[in-house]
Amino acid sequence: MTVQLFVPSFRIEECLSEIRECLEKGWTGLGFKTAEFETAWKNYTGLRHAHFLNSNTVGLHLAFELFKSKYGWDDESEVITTPLTFVSTNHAILYAGLKPVFADVDEYLCLDPQSVIERITNKTKALIFVGMGGNVGQYQKILEICRARDIKLVLDAAHMSGTRVNGRHVGGDADASIFSFQAVKNLPTADSGMICFKEAEDDERVRKLTWLGINKDTYARTASQGAYKWMYDVEEIGHKYHGNSIMAAIAIVQLKYLDIDNSFRRQLAVWYRQHLDGHNHVNVVPTATGCESAQHLLQIRVQNRDNLMLALNEHGVYPGVHYRDNTDYRMYAFAAGTCPNAAAASKEIISLPLHLRMSKADVDLISELVLKYAQ
Numbered sequence: 001m002t003v004q005l006f007v008p009s010f011r012i013e014e015c016l017s018e019i020r021e022c023l024e025k026g027w028t029g030l031g032f033k034t035a036e037f038e039t040a041w042k043n044y045t046g047l048r049h050a051h052f053l054n055s056n057t058v059g060l061h062l063a064f065e066l067f068k069s070k071y072g073w074d075d076e077s078e079v080i081t082t083p084l085t086f087v088s089t090n091h092a093i094l095y096a097g098l099k100p101v102f103a104d105v106d107e108y109l110c111l112d113p114q115s116v117i118e119r120i121t122n123k124t125k126a127l128i129f130v131g132m133g134g135n136v137g138q139y140q141k142i143l144e145i146c147r148a149r150d151i152k153l154v155l156d157a158a159h160m161s162g163t164r165v166n167g168r169h170v171g172g173d174a175d176a177s178i179f180s181f182q183a184v185k186n187l188p189t190a191d192s193g194m195i196c197f198k199e200a201e202d203d204e205r206v207r208k209l210t211w212l213g214i215n216k217d218t219y220a221r222t223a224s225q226g227a228y229k230w231m232y233d234v235e236e237i238g239h240k241y242h243g244n245s246i247m248a249a250i251a252i253v254q255l256k257y258l259d260i261d262n263s264f265r266r267q268l269a270v271w272y273r274q275h276l277d278g279h280n281h282v283n284v285v286p287t288a289t290g291c292e293s294a295q296h297l298l299q300i301r302v303q304n305r306d307n308l309m310l311a312l313n314e315h316g317v318y319p320g321v322h323y324r325d326n327t328d329y330r331m332y333a334f335a336a337g338t339c340p341n342a343a344a345a346s347k348e349i350i351s352l353p354l355h356l357r358m359s360k361a362d363v364d365l366i367s368e369l370v371l372k373y374a375q
């Protein structure tokens with residue numbers, strides 16, 4: 001038996017039928033299914049704006065680039081961020097020519113409000129919050145800190161498709177929220193993402209930025225007359241970052257099942273906790289009160305992480321680590337030693353296998369192995 005960390009599940013026939021529509025129509029690019037999926041996503045989340053992208057990473061880049069030029073931030077402007085994340089979060093700050101400033105994490109492995117306050121300077125323009133594993137952590141406090149100081153809040157919601165707080169989907173109160181529909185996320189496609197701005201004007205502008213800066217208003221005007229389709233304007237240097245209809249076709253199907261899938265993930269987490277809670281050698285990372293997490297991850301902390309990983313591997317169980325402290329990487333080593341909680345967590349965390357093909361028996365077995373080998 002082997003149990004991998006993530007194995008995505010697709011409703012294959014339904015996905016193929018949506019993809020077939022694209023192929024029959026002869027429309028696999030931007031528009032058609034991408035527009036349909038944007039509407040479906042807005043209806044599902046209740047977010048006002050949504051633009052479909054080819055990944056979450058590009059969305060993070062776009063958010064910082066757009067805000068930088070909109071608000072006239074200079075290259076010395078600072079963005080408070082977490083060292084415990086996938087490098088996309090922090091690369092995006094650098095792509096936009098801004099300065100990452102690392103704050104420490106709390107028991108949820110999300111940004112700690114107190115540490116954030118300590119990092120704020122008169123150069124702080126934005127903060128990026130990562131909802132680790134679908135968890136909101138102390139997001140509400142961070143939101144209040146940002147609002148009180150006019151700091152723009154970007155939510156890296158890569159793990160948060162389907163996360164709700166008090167019945168409301170997350171993302172509506174951040175200045176920009178970016179979701180990932182990458183191959184192993186809760187709403188898997190192959191690679192795609194969604195950027196959801198709070199302001200309509202930002203949504204309007206990002207649609208140009210994801211298509212080389214092409215002004216589609218001019219395009220729409222001339223195209224609707226059936227001529228002069230090439231007579232669009234190019235207002236600024238944009239990128240080729242928009243999503244396509246094949247990815248959107250898969251996403252439309254996967255979205256229908258997101259709530260059912262997430263509730264099964266939460267059930268797997270409940271089973272894990274029934275085994276692991278209350279044991280001295282194993283700490284299950286808590287979910288914040290009031291958070292209905294998408295449960296992208298189930299993370300535990302142990303003192304002998306590397307040995308436990310090897311022992312689990314020997315039994316055919318392949319967990320993961322989300323994430324290494326980014327200040328361990330050469331790119332971010334300038335901030336090494338500034339976030340002790342993240343550094344400690346980085347050595348202790350394991351993400352246990354969590355996917356829709358698992359059974360209670362798998363959870364029982366993995367938990368038994370964890371309890372046997374954790375020290």
Ligand SMILES: Cc1ncc(COP(=O)(O)O)c(C=O)c1O
Nearest residue numbers: 055056057086088158180182193
């Ligand atoms: C926290 C986090 N941010 C950003 C990303 C990047 O998402 P994508 O692969 O869609 O670019 C990922 C995962 O891949 C992630 O886990």
